[in-house]
Amino acid sequence: MQALLAGITLALAGQLAEGTRYAEPPAAAQAAPAAADSQLTMAAETAAPEQADLAAGSNHSPAAAGQPELAAESPEAAASAAPAPLKLHQTPATTKPDAAAPQRSVLAAGPKPSDLMRELIKSPTASQLAGVPISLGEAVRDARSRQDQTARAKAYWNLSAATADYYLALLEHTELGVLRQSVTTPSKQWDVRQREAQARVEVTLRAAQGAQLQMHQLLGRAATGSLPLPGDVPHCGRYNAEYDEIFGARPDAIAKQLSELLPLRYTDLRAQAQAIADAAAWREEMSRLRDPAGDGLELLNSQDLLSLKRRAFIATARDYNQEIAAYTELAAPAEVAPDRLVAMMIRTAATTDDLSWQSSGVRQATAEERTAPDVAAQPPAGEARDVEVSSVPRTIAPESRREVRRPLQRLLDGDREHSILRRPIQRLRERLE
16 A cells, blocks of 8 residues: 555656646747748848848948847847748848839930930931031031021031931831831731831931031032031030039029030930830830731830930930030130130040041040140049140050040130140131231
8 A cells, every 4th residue: 555655656746847848838849940940031031132222322230221130139139029020021022123223323324325326327328318528617617707606506416417317217217117027917007107107208308408408508608519418426425514614703694594404405315315225125025025916016106116216316416416506605705716616515525435426627635635734724632634644645445434525614715735626726827817
C-alpha cells in the first residue's frame, strides 16, 4: 500500500514539474521564426523603394526609408512593428512603377531639337522646289537699315519653315503609301488621307515658292535671278537673352517680354521633339500589333498623330527664330555688321558636340580660338571659361558640353578681343573708305 502511494505521489510530482511545458500554444512557439522571416521579407521589399527615393533626390533618412537598424530592438518595438510586413505585402513596390523612377524632364534627356530640325530641312529627291541656298549672313548683308535687317531675318526663317513644311509633306505622302501597302484590306479612310496628303504637297509647294519670292524681293535681286533657298538651319537650342545686362539702364517692356518668352519656346521645342519620338514609337507599336486581316485604322491614326506633331514643331521653330530676330533689334537698335548680327541670332551658346552647320559666311568660334587675356572678363575660380587662352590649340573631346560661344552682351560691347568672329570686318571699312 505504501509503495502504491509512493508511485502515485511521484507521478503527480512529475506532472507538476512539467506543467509549464505547454504554457504557450504551439503557434506561439512558431511565431519567432515567422517574425524573422517577415523581417527579412520586409528588408528585401523595402530595398527597391528606398533606392528609388534616393534616385529621385529624396531627403528621407535610412530609418525612415525602412532600412533595418543595427541596434537591439525592444520587445515593445518589435510588437508594434509586427503588422508592418502585412502592409508591405499589400502594396508591393512592383505595383507602383512611377515611384521607382523620377519624373522625366524634357530638359534632362530626350531627342535634341537641333538634330530633328536638321533632318526635316533635308531636301528629298522628289522635291520640285528649285533655288540656290543662301546663308542668313547673305540674306542680311546688303540691308538698307537695321529694320531691314530684321525684316530679312524674319523672311528668311519664314522661308525656312515653308521649305521644311513642303519637305515634310513629301515625306508624309511617301510614308502613307508605304504603310498602306502593308494593310491587306485598307478602309476608305486610307483613300481620304492619301488625297489629303497629295493636296498638302501642292499647297506647301505653292507656299514655299511664295516665301521664296518674298525673300527674293527683299534681297533686291533681278526678277530673272535664281530664287533663294535656306542654307542655315534654324536655331533650336537654348538662347541667352541676358536682359538684365543689356537693358539694365534702359528698360524695355517688349524686350523683357521676349526674354521671358524665349526660354518657354525652347522648353516647348524640347517637349515637341520628345512628343515626335513618342508618336513615332507608337506608330511602330501599332504596326507590330495590328491585325493582319484588319483595315489598319489604328495604324492610320498613329500616322496622323505623328504628322501633326512634326508640323507643330516646324511652326514653333519658326516663331522662336523670328522672336530672336526681333529681340536682337531691340538689344542693338543701331546698324550691326552682318556677321556679328548672325552670331547674335543663331547658336550663341553652341557646344563642342553640336557644331555641324551647313556652309555659310560665318566662321564657327571654338575653344581653339586664341584671344588676348582680359582680367576683367575672367570668370571666378571653378567656372568654365568661354575661351581658353593658350598658344597651343587645344583638342576637345567630341562629347564635351562646355560653352564655346560668347554671350550676347559681349557682341554688343564692340570689343574686338571679345568678338566671336575671327574674320576682321574688312568689308565695312572698305565701304567707309
